[in-house]
Amino acid sequence: xxxxxxxxxxxxAEILPEQQTLWSDAWRRLKRNRLALVATIYLVFLIVVALVxxxxxxxxxxxxxxxxxxxxxxAAHWFGADSIGRDVLSRLMVGAQVSLIVGVGTQxxxxxVGVPIGLLAGYYRGWLxxxxxxxxxxxxxxxxxxxxxxxxxxxxxxxxxxxVAIVVTRWMDMARLMRGQxxxxxxxxxxxxxxxxxxxxxxxxxxxxxxxxxxxxxxxxTFGVPAAILFEAFLSFLGVGVQPPTPSWGSMASDGISALxxxxxxxxxxxIALSLTLLAFNFLGDGLRDALDPRQKR
Amino acid sequence: MATPILQVRDLxxxxxxxxxxxxxxxxxxxxxxxxxxxxxxxxxxxxxxxxALSLLRLVPDPGRVVGGKVLFKNQDLLQLTxxxxxxxxxxxxxxxxQDPQSSLNPVLRTGFQIxxxxxxxxxxxxxxxxxxxxxxxxxxxxxxxSRVKDFPHQLxxxxxxxxxxxxxxSNAPQILIADEPTTALDVTxxxxxxxxxxxxxxxxxxxxxxxxxxxxxxxxLCTRVIVMYAGQIVEQGTVExxxxxxxxxxxxxxxxxxxxxxxxxxxxLRSIEGIAPDLLHPPAGCRFHPRCxxxxxxxxxxxxxxxxHGPDNLAACWVxxxxxxxEMGADDLVDIRPGAGSGVHKGQxx
Ligand SMILES: Nc1ncnc2c1ncn2[C@@H]1O[C@H](COP(=O)(O)OP(=O)(O)OP(=O)(O)O)[C@@H](O)[C@H]1O
Ligand SMILES: [Mg+2]
Numbered sequence: 001x002x003x004x005x006x007x008x009x010x011x012x013a014e015i016l017p018e019q020q021t022l023w024s025d026a027w028r029r030l031k032r033n034r035l036a037l038v039a040t041i042y043l044v045f046l047i048v049v050a051l052v053x054x055x056x057x058x059x060x061x062x063x064x065x066x067x068x069x070x071x072x073x074x075a076a077h078w079f080g081a082d083s084i085g086r087d088v089l090s091r092l093m094v095g096a097q098v099s100l101i102v103g104v105g106t107q108x109x110x111x112x113v114g115v116p117i118g119l120l121a122g123y124y125r126g127w128l129x130x131x132x133x134x135x136x137x138x139x140x141x142x143x144x145x146x147x148x149x150x151x152x153x154x155x156x157x158x159x160x161x162x163x164v165a166i167v168v169t170r171w172m173d174m175a176r177l178m179r180g181q182x183x184x185x186x187x188x189x190x191x192x193x194x195x196x197x198x199x200x201x202x203x204x205x206x207x208x209x210x211x212x213x214x215x216x217x218x219x220x221x222t223f224g225v226p227a228a229i230l231f232e233a234f235l236s237f238l239g240v241g242v243q244p245p246t247p248s249w250g251s252m253a254s255d256g257i258s259a260l261x262x263x264x265x266x267x268x269x270x271x272i273a274l275s276l277t278l279l280a281f282n283f284l285g286d287g288l289r290d291a292l293d294p295r296q297k298r
Numbered sequence: 299m300a301t302p303i304l305q306v307r308d309l310x311x312x313x314x315x316x317x318x319x320x321x322x323x324x325x326x327x328x329x330x331x332x333x334x335x336x337x338x339x340x341x342x343x344x345x346x347x348x349x350a351l352s353l354l355r356l357v358p359d360p361g362r363v364v365g366g367k368v369l370f371k372n373q374d375l376l377q378l379t380x381x382x383x384x385x386x387x388x389x390x391x392x393x394x395x396q397d398p399q400s401s402l403n404p405v406l407r408t409g410f411q412i413x414x415x416x417x418x419x420x421x422x423x424x425x426x427x428x429x430x431x432x433x434x435x436x437x438x439x440x441x442x443x444s445r446v447k448d449f450p451h452q453l454x455x456x457x458x459x460x461x462x463x464x465x466x467x468s469n470a471p472q473i474l475i476a477d478e479p480t481t482a483l484d485v486t487x488x489x490x491x492x493x494x495x496x497x498x499x500x501x502x503x504x505x506x507x508x509x510x511x512x513x514x515x516x517x518x519l520c521t522r523v524i525v526m527y528a529g530q531i532v533e534q535g536t537v538e539x540x541x542x543x544x545x546x547x548x549x550x551x552x553x554x555x556x557x558x559x560x561x562x563x564x565x566x567l568r569s570i571e572g573i574a575p576d577l578l579h580p581p582a583g584c585r586f587h588p589r590c591x592x593x594x595x596x597x598x599x600x601x602x603x604x605x606x607h608g609p610d611n612l613a614a615c616w617v618x619x620x621x622x623x624x625e626m627g628a629d630d631l632v633d634i635r636p637g638a639g640s641g642v643h644k645g646q647x648x
Contacts, residue, residue: 189400190400190404193393194403196392197392197393197415198384198385198387198419199414199415199418203414203418208403211403
C-alpha cells in the first residue's frame with residue numbers, strides 16, 4: 001500500500017510537466033476532506049450573512065417591540081423575538097459580524113505580535129531567546145479571563161478593547177510556534193545560501209523563514225479563531241463584552257437565560273450559531289492541517 | 299605574478315562542542331589569484347567546507363573563526379563589521395552549495411530568488427529582473443523567460459544547480475566558491491555543470507574555488523590544488539605537479555584510490571584505508587601518521603610544517619614521496635595499509 005502510493009507519486013511527478021504549486025495542491029487536498037469542505041461552505045455562508053447585515057436586516061436590530069415579547073419563531077420572525085420584542089434573526093446577523101471581527105481580528109493581531117517575537121527568538125537564540133521565552137512563560141502564567149476582564153473594565157468595553165484584551169492573553173501560542181519553526185528552518189541550507197548571498201537579517205526572517213512557516217501559522221490561526229470567538233462570547237455573556245445595543249451571540253444568550261423555560265429559542269438560536277461556527281472553524285483547521293502538512297503528499 | 303586577490307593566513311576555526319573543542323580548520327594559509335581555478339580536496343570531515351564558510355564568516359554555531367586573516371584586496375574580511383561583510387557576500391565573493399535541492403527556497407519562485415540576490419546589493423528592481431533572464435540563458439537553462447516563474451521543485455536537479463550558479467554570478471563576483479556543486483547530481487549532469495563552471499571561469503574571469511572529494515573534478519577544472527587533511531593543508535601545488543609527482547603520502551594514496559579511467563565521469567573516489575582522525579583528539583606528530591605506510595619515528599612526535607619540495611609545491615611531510623619511492627619501494631606497494639608491504643616500520647629509517 002505504502003509502496004504503491006510512493007510509486008504513483010513519483011510517476012505523477014515525472015509525467016506532469018507543470019506541477020501545481022504548493023497552494024493549489026493544498027486546496028486540492030482540502031476539497032477532498034468532506035468535513036472541511038462543509039465547514040468552508042458554512043463559513044462562506046456566515047461571512048455572506050455578516051456582509052449582508054451591513055446593508056440589510058429583516059428588521060432594525062435595535063428596534064424594540066416590533067414583535068410580541070418572547071414571541072416564538074414564526075413566518076414574520078423566523079427566529080422569534082426576545083424579551084423586549086426585538087427580532088432575533090436580525091440581531092443574530094449583526095452578531096455574526098461581531099464574532100467574525102473578533103475571531104479574525106484577534107488572529108491577525110496575534111500573528112502580527114507572535115510571529116516577529118517567535119522569529120527573533122528562534123533566529124538569534126542566545127540571551128534574546130531567553131528573555132523572550134521568559135516573557136512568553138510569564139504571559140502563560142497569568143489567568144487570561146481575569147486579566148481580560150480587568151483590561152476591559154479599565155479600558156472600557158468596546159469591540160476594539162475586547163480584541164486587544166484577547167490578543168494580550170492569547171498571543172503566546174503563535175510566538176512559540178514561530179520560534180520552533182524558525183529554529184528548524186534556520187538550519188536549512190537555503191537559509192545558509194541566502195546569508196551567503198548577502199541577504200539582510202530582516203529579509204531572511206520575513207522573506208525566507210516566514211513564508212516557509214505560513215502553513216503552520218495559518219492552521220494555528222484557524223484554531224485560534226474559534227477560541228477567540230468563544231472568549232468574546234463568554235465575556236459578553238458575563239456582561240463585560242460588547243455593549244448594548246450591539247448584539248453579540250454571547251450577550252444574546254445571556255439576555256435569554258432567565259426565560260429559558262418558556263422561550264428557549266432566545267438562548268438556543270445564538271448558542272447553536274456559536275456552536276456551529278466553533279465547529280466549522282475547528283474542522284477547517286483540521287482540514288488545513290492535513291492539507292498543508294508538507295509530509296503528506298496526497 | 300600580481301598580488302593575489304585573496305590571501306588566507308593562518309586561519310583557525312573551532313567548534314565548541316559538548317565533547318570539547320574541535321579545531322576544524324587549523325592554521326590554513328593559501329593564496330588565490332585573479333581568475334584562477336583552485337581545487338580544495340580531502341576526505342569527508344577534513345575541513346573543506348568549514349574553511350570556505352570561514353572566509354565569509356558563515357560558520358554555523360557552535361563554530362567560530364578564532365584566528366588568522368582573510369585578506370581580500372588587502373582588506374581583512376575577519377575585521378569587517380557585520381554590515382560590511384554582508385556587502386562582500388554575494389557581491390565580491392559568492393558561494394554555491396552542494397545540494398541544489400535544498401539551497402533554493404522551496405516557496406519562492408526561482409527567478410525572484412535570483413532577483414533578490416541582486417536587490418540585496420542595491421541593483422534597481424527592473425534591471426535585476428531583466429538580468430535574471432540573461433543569467434539563466436548564460437547558464438544554459440532552456441526557455442529561460444518562462445523558467446523564472448517556476449518554483450524550484452518544477453526544475454530538474456541540474457537546472458536547479460544552474461539556477462544557483464546564475465544566482466552566484468548575478469553580482470559579477472570576483473570569487474566563486476563551489477562546495478561540491480555536483481555530488482548531488484547524476485553523472486551526465488555533473489559533467490555538464492563542471493563544463494559550465496569551467497567556461498564561466500574562462501569567460502568571466504572570476505576566480506573559482508572548487509571544493510571536492512573528487513580528484514577527477516580537480517583534474518578537469520583546476521590549475522592549482524590544495525589537499526586538506528584533518529583541518530590542515532598537507533600539500534599544495536599545480537595540478538600537473540600534484541598528479542605527476544605528489545609529495546605527501548596522503549595525496550599519493552588519494553590518487554591511488556582514484557578510479558583509473560575517466561574519473562570525472564565516475565563516482566567519487568573510494569576512501570583510503572584507515573579511519574579519518576578524531577578532531578577532538580587529533581594524533582600527536584603528523585596527523586596522518588596512523589594511516590601512513592611510510593611513517594618514520596619522527597612522524598609520531600613532531601608535527602611537520604609546509605615546506606617547499608620543488609618549484610610550486612608545498613608539502614607537510616617528514617618523508618615525502620620522493621624519498622618513499624627511492625628508499626621504501628613505494629611504487630611496488632600494492633597494499634597501502636600502514637606497515638603493509640614495504641616493511642617500513644617505526645624506527646627503521648633514522
Ligand atoms: N556544526 C558542527 N558542529 C561541530 N563540529 C562541526 C560542525 N560542522 C563541522 N564540524 C567539524 O568540522 C569538521 C570539518 O567539517 P567540514 O564540513 O568542513 O568537512 P568537509 O571537508 O567539508 O567534509 P565533506 O566532504 O563531508 O563535506 C568536521 O569533521 C567536524 O568535526
Ligand atoms: Mg563539506
